[in-house]
Amino acid sequence: MLTFTRGLTTGSRLFAPDKYYKITRYAKPLSKVSYKAGDVIPADRKVSIPPNKRHYPLYEYETMFFKSQNRGLYGGLQRTSSRTCSESGNKNLRSHKPNIVSSSIYSEILDKVFKVKVSTRVLKTISKEGGLDNYLLKDKPARIKTMGKVAWRIKYDIMKKLESDSLPVIEGKRIYLAYKGHNVYVGKNKLLSYLFEYAKRDTYEPITESQFLATNSWKDIKEVCQDLEKYSFDFKQVSV
Numbered sequence: 001m002l003t004f005t006r007g008l009t010t011g012s013r014l015f016a017p018d019k020y021y022k023i024t025r026y027a028k029p030l031s032k033v034s035y036k037a038g039d040v041i042p043a044d045r046k047v048s049i050p051p052n053k054r055h056y057p058l059y060e061y062e063t064m065f066f067k068s069q070n071r072g073l074y075g076g077l078q079r080t081s082s083r084t085c086s087e088s089g090n091k092n093l094r095s096h097k098p099n100i101v102s103s104s105i106y107s108e109i110l111d112k113v114f115k116v117k118v119s120t121r122v123l124k125t126i127s128k129e130g131g132l133d134n135y136l137l138k139d140k141p142a143r144i145k146t147m148g149k150v151a152w153r154i155k156y157d158i159m160k161k162l163e164s165d166s167l168p169v170i171e172g173k174r175i176y177l178a179y180k181g182h183n184v185y186v187g188k189n190k191l192l193s194y195l196f197e198y199a200k201r202d203t204y205e206p207i208t209e210s211q212f213l214a215t216n217s218w219k220d221i222k223e224v225c226q227d228l229e230k231y232s233f234d235f236k237q238v239s240v
Helices: 019-024 067-071 120-129 132-137 141-146 147-163 188-202 209-216 221-230
Strands: 003-005 006-011 078-087 091-096 102-106 112-119 177-181 182-184
Touching: 019 141, 067 078, 067 147, 102 120, 102 132, 102 177, 112 120, 120 132, 132 147, 177 221
Parallel strands: none
Antiparallel strands: 003 006, 078 091, 102 112, 177 182
């Protein structure tokens, strides 16, 4: 026999209801199946290859209802409904939207101001946490489920900035990669510009920079250095 006490059940099985069950249950389905070169794609599955690499990782809790919360910091607040009853007994359904305001929020790590739609409850939470950065970097499951798509991308930019700031510094220059005795202090985009000059020289047909980036921008900085090494590139001009 099960007895209910404050939303919990005691007996042979214990469980607690998910506060944000709508977000977790009705989230936009994402395919986590990854294919490699040479794999056979099933005939009943349509796979589209994106022209460019995604700048941000996929967000698992993108909601399919009240989609405006994907475009701001709503903190999981949703549209609710209630019924009004007149003196004659007629009942009408009405909806209640969360209190949303447009606000400019400053990020200390990115040194940037974001103008987003945010709920007043989230504004209080940001003030309590000590800023936007602390609010987004918190790793509680409820925070990740309710932050929304916009906050997910801002959090990714903050984490990338923290990662770049943690790189070593030699002779006043930030080192991005230690490659075969060379401490490379330039980023991937600069190395791709060097690689584009070699690729443009070796191709039979003319190639534009956009066409080159469409096929090479997905590479990481180490793979770009490996391609430059094939052309006997002098790494002394980009290393210390």
